[in-house]
Amino acid sequence: MQDPVGSDNFVLSDGCTLDDLIDLEMNEVSLRVMSDPELHRIEMERVFAKTWLLLGHDSEIPEAGDYVVRSMGEDPVIVARGKNGEVHVSLNVCPHRGMRICTAETGNAMVHRCIYHGWAFRPDGSFIGAPIEKEQMHGSKRSKDELGLPKARVHLYHGLIFATWNVDGPSFEEFLGTQKFYLDMLFKRTDAGQELLGPPQRFIIAANWKTACEQSASDGFHTLTLHRSLMVGDGPMGSTPETIYDQAPGMYGVDISSTEGHSLRCMPMDKQFTSFAGMDFSQDDDALLQALPPPGLTPELALQAKHHLSPEQLHLLATNPPQVGGMFPNVLIIYIYVARPDGTMSPALALHTYQPRGPGKFEFFNFILAEKDAPEELKRDMLENAIRQTGTSGMIEQDDADTWPQIMRSSYGPKARKSTLKYQAIAGHEIPDGWPGPGLIYEGFTKDDTQWNWWLNYHRLMSTPA
Amino acid sequence: MTSTALAEGASLASWLPEGRRVSFGSEIHGRIVDALFDEASLLDSRRFAEWISMLAPDLRYTAPIRVTRTGAHRDRDVMRTMMHFNEDRPSIVQRVGRLDKNCAWAEDPPSRTRRFVSNVRVFECATPGEYEVGSYLLVKRSRSDNPKCEEVTADRHDRWRWTESGYQLVLREIIVDQSVLSMSNFAIFL
Structure with a gap:
């Protein structure tokens, strides 16, 4: 079956298309959009993973290491201030076994250590390592650089923290x-x-x-x-x-x-x-x-x-x-x-x-x-x-x-x-x-x-x- | 004090007043429990004017938010910089005035609510005739034809004052248990 997310004009499993849902001539939108689970999955990919999203405010995390946990659509993210004062947004999902890394909603940490097996990350999302360094528990198939948390592109707009997964997409200025x-x-x-x-x-x-x-x-x-x-x-x-x-x-x-x-x-x-x-x-x-x-x-x-x-x-x-x-x-x-x-x-x-x-x-x-x-x-x-x-x-x-x-x-x-x-x-x-x-x-x-x-x-x- | 991350902005939920304990079974404890039960009954039956007569002129009525924390500051999870309610008596009167307007749709049709009050602990205050009162609250709320009730649980830290017209509520802090509320609004009082 065709993947509805990957194709230009998606078709839902009963044959419904975007044109069936939004009538551009009549200025009408089908009420079906307000609960359709298939459409929801496409929205998460095409809207929430593509556009700029507001996550919080600069004033919430004033010190290096301060963080809050927010979400970009359904994706949980860590919004953290790095050691040089810059703001980073990284996926709050451990690349090892999928556990949530920050289990608090807010706090201060220069090292975020997953409570499951101990993989550790910096506020900028980069991978520090797994416990027992000599045993190299992250294996040898992927370098440490590859094992950092996926990072969103960040823009501070007069203190408001915006981020997008579409790192090569439109700039924040273009978005506004x-x-x-x-x-x-x-x-x-x-x-x-x-x-x-x-x-x-x-x-x-x-x-x-x-x-x-x-x-x-x-x-x-x-x-x-x-x-x-x-x-x-x-x-x-x-x-x-x-x-x-x-x-x-x-x-x-x-x-x-x-x-x-x-x-x-x-x-x-x-x-x-x-x-x-x-x-x-x-x-x-x-x-x-x-x-x-x-x-x-x-x-x-x-x-x-x-x-x-x-x-x-x-x-x-x-x-x-x-x-x-x-x-x-x-x-x-x-x-x-x-x-x-x-x-x-x-x-x-x-x-x-x-x-x-x-x-x-x-x-x-x-x-x-x-x-x-x-x-x-x-x-x-x-x-x-x-x-x-x-x-x-x-x-x-x-x-x-x-x-x-x-x-x-x-x-x-x-x-x-x-x-x-x-x-x-x-x-x-x-x-x-x-x-x-x-x-x-x-x-x-x-x-x-x-x-x-x-x-x-x-x-x-x-x-x-x- | 605007940082979300700063633990110093938060405080412990646990509560133990310094005054002398007023024991369960004593006359004063019984009268205060009567007042709490009367209050729950008035709110459940939407008799707001009578409820307002139980509120002292200098009332403070707040509900701070909770946050989830870990580590050394894990118990400091009550954030008083932000609240769900931040009221005084005039603002409660304003809220009730809105509910009386026949166009406050959040409560028209009205919710059917049931307030369960328990674990009542009473302590004397330095001011004679005033008491610190802790109670647990469970509210079940049925809306329209939705068979699923919304609910909220909270610890309430009150101060009640004995007056000629009975006990009046002077102070209430509602410590809700959820950091993310499952109730779609607080168009009701807790």
Whole structure:
């Protein structure tokens, strides 16, 4: 039988092809993709082993020998700092008999010794040797150089640790594409940069990874209904059950995306939150950045942004800051203002990664961040805000966690698996007057374009043999 | 203190207060167990307003994350730099306010929960009328028509204060046992 992973156009065992699953003319995706085990294996090879993946943050492993254990899709990896300060990502599987090498989630070690037979490795993944050197227990058929751990290519992006198994593939800059202009506005805006406020929250959602990831590609529309609790009653976005669909808070702005499948929603904050409605948004950029700094910055820190960003980026940060979005394939970005219990607005910065655990589960990592130079009191507030609104107990994301498993369960039946996810509310790419940035731009009411771009990149990778 | 790797950022899960032991079978131990059972019953039946009346105005309510460690620091696995809950009384009121909105889908339809509280240990505090209370918690949670219950286990380190309206919860630290939670969200209270 033909290996579906190795061929250009794979064919699943019942004859189903990628074109049967994704209808490029109709902008439809078969619901079957949300649980198919054969497709899952191909995704792990063609998507997760090919693209750049977010693993953590520089600030988690400050000293030589520090490490955390993370995963790249289903592959466990050691993310370690070597003796010269460089960051390495190596497969956490012993080349001897397949045992997991690091059994801790985090720690400090200049030697990682497998507890099974004692094969030992450096933080850079290189093989030191097996016990009883004179007996040469690694044999003579393979040199020590060959017995190092498989190493991923690593890129640090303003402290964020990315890695890919596709060591000869596209550079990280190519992976970001035009989206770099906008992502820099979130990650490269202060002198000291950002840090994680603690290790990630981790939990399992009983759903296929794509249920969360296609939503991360800037599904703005779901907010109006699934996250209605942000809007009705004393919700920070205003409205009542009677007016919510007329006023449509948080729906109008500029959605940005790129052919690489990344996306961000840039929203003027006066149209989003009732508490900012009285502000004078005709002020110049400097005055606006001081009066209402984007989430996570203080007026003082907003001054630093001028040294790191272009006037065009500063203008967008002042008037249309990016607030939510995603990076292909499995990152959610959430840099927002949230309502404190006393009704005031205060920032929360979080990044999520969704790591597949078989076709029917994924692990949700919630990384909570702040600018390193933010005042301690603000960091405490931001930690509280992010915990209360995102991740395990987050009031916003509780509702998502309950939705994704139901989408997957919908996909089991012989009739339902043939139904389709529809991305037909298409705005079309049009650059607004005076828009200073690159990329695919969709102004006005948030539509399906950015999510469809995510599926287009998925289609492109799934059409490329591993 | 942001390093994930640094063992100093973590502490031991084990808990033994310094105050005098209030024995099982004593009147105070019995009343505190009554309060814990009443609390579990109120939460299982979603009587949140009555539960909130058991919370002190100066409440701190947290659930630090656990990490898996080996070697010399293997028991220092409670990371208080990151939490699943980081609450005070106003934020609990905010959470309950959301649940009351008829659009908090994570609990609408509501979970059917059963909280089992056991291994209750009570110690006197320096402040008269306040007690350190340790208890084990098992929550089984049934969602919708899924026949498989979600569950979580935890050790809880509380401080309870005697007031005119009964015992009030002043402090709760929930030490969950999983480093990776199997419960899909904490839209419920522990």
